[in-house]
Amino acid sequence: MSQAKQFDTVRVHYTGRLDDGSVFDSSRGREPIEFTIGGGQVIPGFEQAVVGMNPGEEKTVRIPSDEAYGPYRDEMVLTVQRDQFPPDIDPQVGQALQVQQSTGESLIVTVSEVSETAVKLDANHPLAGQDLTFDIELVEIR
Numbered sequence: 452m453s454q455a456k457q458f459d460t461v462r463v464h465y466t467g468r469l470d471d472g473s474v475f476d477s478s479r480g481r482e483p484i485e486f487t488i489g490g491g492q493v494i495p496g497f498e499q500a501v502v503g504m505n506p507g508e509e510k511t512v513r514i515p516s517d518e519a520y521g522p523y524r525d526e527m528v529l530t531v532q533r534d535q536f537p538p539d540i541d542p543q544v545g546q547a548l549q550v551q552q553s554t555g556e557s558l559i560v561t562v563s564e565v566s567e568t569a570v571k572l573d574a575n576h577p578l579a580g581q582d583l584t585f586d587i588e589l590v591e592i593r
Contacts, residue, residue, distance in 0.1 A: 453592060455504050457489045460593040463501060466586045475578065483590045494519045497585060504589040514583045523580030528563070528573050542570045 455461050462485045466477040478484050486492040488501060496518030504510065516522055536542060546562045550572070564571035 460487045462591040464588040468584045509588040520576040520578045527575045
């Protein structure tokens with residue numbers, strides 16, 4: 452039986468949990484995800500966890516934040532005055548917004564705080580700064 456290695460395309464089922472045990476995502480109940488090891492399609496720690504697995508094998512791995520979505524960075528939080536928003540947008544905590552950077556690139560931010568005069572926008576990934584635990588099952592090597 453062959454083991455998963457760099458540049459193999461694999462299909463896996465997974466369940467991701469936070470330190471408090473809550474599930475933040477799972478492929479169970481739907482199709483397994485497919486990615487190429489080394490292709491940068493999933494977080495680095497997840498890719499490395501699959502290397503060496505055989506089809507049908509299951510394991511649980513803990514991935515530190517620096518191998519997942521990186522550290523939480525305070526400099527990625529910005530406060531914007533409410534009058535800077537278009538009148539048709541009523542920002543709500545938890546809402547995802549797309550903003551245009553000065554470079555022309557789009558960025559997804561989450562509204563983290565709203566007051567009468569200002570809105571705090573967070574460009575960190577929602578899982579930044581968190582260690583993650585994954586139950587992984589290698590379904591297939593293609």
